[in-house]
Amino acid sequence: MYNVKSKIATEFIDNEEILETLEYAKKNKNNRQLINEILEKAKECKGISHREAAVLLECELEDENEKMYKLAKEIKQRFYGNRIVMFAPLYLSNYCVNGCTYCPYHHKNKHITRKKLTQEEIEKEVIALQDMGHKRLALETGEDPVNNPIEYVLESIKTIYSIKHKNGAIRRANVNIAATTVENYRRLKDAGIGTYILFQETYHKKTYEELHPTGPKHDYAYHTEAMDRAMEGGIDDVGLGVLYGLNMYRYDFVGLLMHAEHLEAAMGVGPHTISVPRIRPADDINPDEFTNAISDEIFAKIVAVLRITVPYTGLIVSTRESQKTREKVLELGVSQISGGSSTSVGGYVEKEKEEENSAQFDVNDTRTLDEIVNWLLEKGHIPSFCTACYREGRTGDRFMQLVKSGQIANCCQPNALMTLKEYLEDYASEDTRRKGEEVIKNEIPRIPNEKVKKIVLENLENLHEGKRDFRF
Numbered sequence: 001m002y003n004v005k006s007k008i009a010t011e012f013i014d015n016e017e018i019l020e021t022l023e024y025a026k027k028n029k030n031n032r033q034l035i036n037e038i039l040e041k042a043k044e045c046k047g048i049s050h051r052e053a054a055v056l057l058e059c060e061l062e063d064e065n066e067k068m069y070k071l072a073k074e075i076k077q078r079f080y081g082n083r084i085v086m087f088a089p090l091y092l093s094n095y096c097v098n099g100c101t102y103c104p105y106h107h108k109n110k111h112i113t114r115k116k117l118t119q120e121e122i123e124k125e126v127i128a129l130q131d132m133g134h135k136r137l138a139l140e141t142g143e144d145p146v147n148n149p150i151e152y153v154l155e156s157i158k159t160i161y162s163i164k165h166k167n168g169a170i171r172r173a174n175v176n177i178a179a180t181t182v183e184n185y186r187r188l189k190d191a192g193i194g195t196y197i198l199f200q201e202t203y204h205k206k207t208y209e210e211l212h213p214t215g216p217k218h219d220y221a222y223h224t225e226a227m228d229r230a231m232e233g234g235i236d237d238v239g240l241g242v243l244y245g246l247n248m249y250r251y252d253f254v255g256l257l258m259h260a261e262h263l264e265a266a267m268g269v270g271p272h273t274i275s276v277p278r279i280r281p282a283d284d285i286n287p288d289e290f291t292n293a294i295s296d297e298i299f300a301k302i303v304a305v306l307r308i309t310v311p312y313t314g315l316i317v318s319t320r321e322s323q324k325t326r327e328k329v330l331e332l333g334v335s336q337i338s339g340g341s342s343t344s345v346g347g348y349v350e351k352e353k354e355e356e357n358s359a360q361f362d363v364n365d366t367r368t369l370d371e372i373v374n375w376l377l378e379k380g381h382i383p384s385f386c387t388a389c390y391r392e393g394r395t396g397d398r399f400m401q402l403v404k405s406g407q408i409a410n411c412c413q414p415n416a417l418m419t420l421k422e423y424l425e426d427y428a429s430e431d432t433r434r435k436g437e438e439v440i441k442n443e444i445p446r447i448p449n450e451k452v453k454k455i456v457l458e459n460l461e462n463l464h465e466g467k468r469d470f471r472f
């Protein structure tokens with residue numbers, strides 16, 4: 001029985017409710033009146049329900065789809081302005097005891113080189129990331145209580161935050177590790193993590209169990225209820241995602257939104273971010289064997305409808321996607337992207353040798369961070385290295401209040417300009433610096449608040465003179 005507030009996975013992700021929703025969406029895919037009503041509601045920027053979102057995803061009316069794309073872009077602009085937040089993944093260890101059939105880290109894969117970074121190696125990786133200009137990381141490990149216990153993750157976080165190379169610093173470490181206990185989530189919170197990220201992979205229970213035949217991840221309920229435990233442990237920013245290509249995308253799309261509704265109803269705060277990864281080639285993984293792969297068109301539509309449905313949630317696209325796809329979805333509501341990424345353990349210091357194979361997936365967008373910053377500037381975005389909210393205590397419902405009232409744009413844009421300036425001063429190539437300075441010059445008059453504008457101008461001067469780390 002569907003119950004959005006239930007603490008039981010199969011009740012807040014109720015199979016019947018998903019199937020009925022999909023049926024309802026199919027029946028109404030050409031219902032112009034209903035689609036228009038949903039779009040009118042969406043224009044209020046307060047979000048729409050999973051049923052309404054499913055109808056939009058299914059809609060076959062071209063003109064209505066065009067309206068959807070336009071609205072998705074408007075909503076992104078309204079809440080977050082032109083800024084695109086940058087981050088990079090940092091793979092700490094690829095030891096894993098699970099048997100996930102779509103991931104090269106699965107423990108039966110004998111031709112992958114197993115690696116776990118020591119604290120000295122982490123230090124070197126972080127210096128390499130700082131030297132690129134990164135300020136925000138997403139830490140990744142496989143699940144292995146012996147090789148990657150929680151103590152290892154906590155020690156690594158401490159190391160990461162302690163390193164200050166030249167003007168560099170990692171100011172926000174998000175963490176993507178396996179589902180764990182309330183107590184361990186509390187320890188992660190105390191270690192000062194940003195967002196706790198855990199992808200569901202698929203919400204379809206039977207498929208989930210088949211894709212995770214062995215290891216602790218096999219337990220659907222324990223995995224699906226992890227975000228509730230994380231929030232009980234005091235983590236108030238959590239990141240959701242499904243791996244598109246594993247199951248029917250429509251089913252997972254609805255399940256994801258029901259999960260978001262559940263967190264809001266049961267825990268008082270919806271997801272801070274949603275990621276939209278698609279399955280990619282990797283060692284021992286051939287995406288062609290996963291017959292539910294989605295086209296670029298459907299991928300773009302998923303992004304647009306997500307943006308309309310959860311306007312307060314950051315949308316993340318990684319380097320799994322090509323430059324072309326990223327360019328498209330940046331126009332449809334994506335608000336964070338990774339850049340200059342390495343998906344192998346230790347890959348920032350030393351590029352992996354062909355035979356080593358420690359990567360989790362093949363990167364599609366292989367450009368350097370500077371090339372990506374340059375490209376974003378050219379396309380009219382402001383690449384942002386901001387980490388201010390979490391450091392100012394604007395997390396969980398405090399953050400959501402700020403977004404819901406539209407106030408966040410007053411922080412995001414000035415912070416984007418100041419952190420971009422920092423990047424330009426310390427790391428940018430000549431051409432990127434020139435383009436960046438131009439964008440900053442053009443954006444300053446758009447700061448609505450005169451007092452804020454004055455402070456930004458002063459801080460830009462301070463940054464030029466060598467001072468660092470300003471924020472609102």
Ligand code: SF4
Pocket residue numbers: 083085384386387388389390408411412413415
């Ligand atoms: S002001 Fe807050 S929401 Fe905006 S970019 Fe910075 S950290 Fe993110």
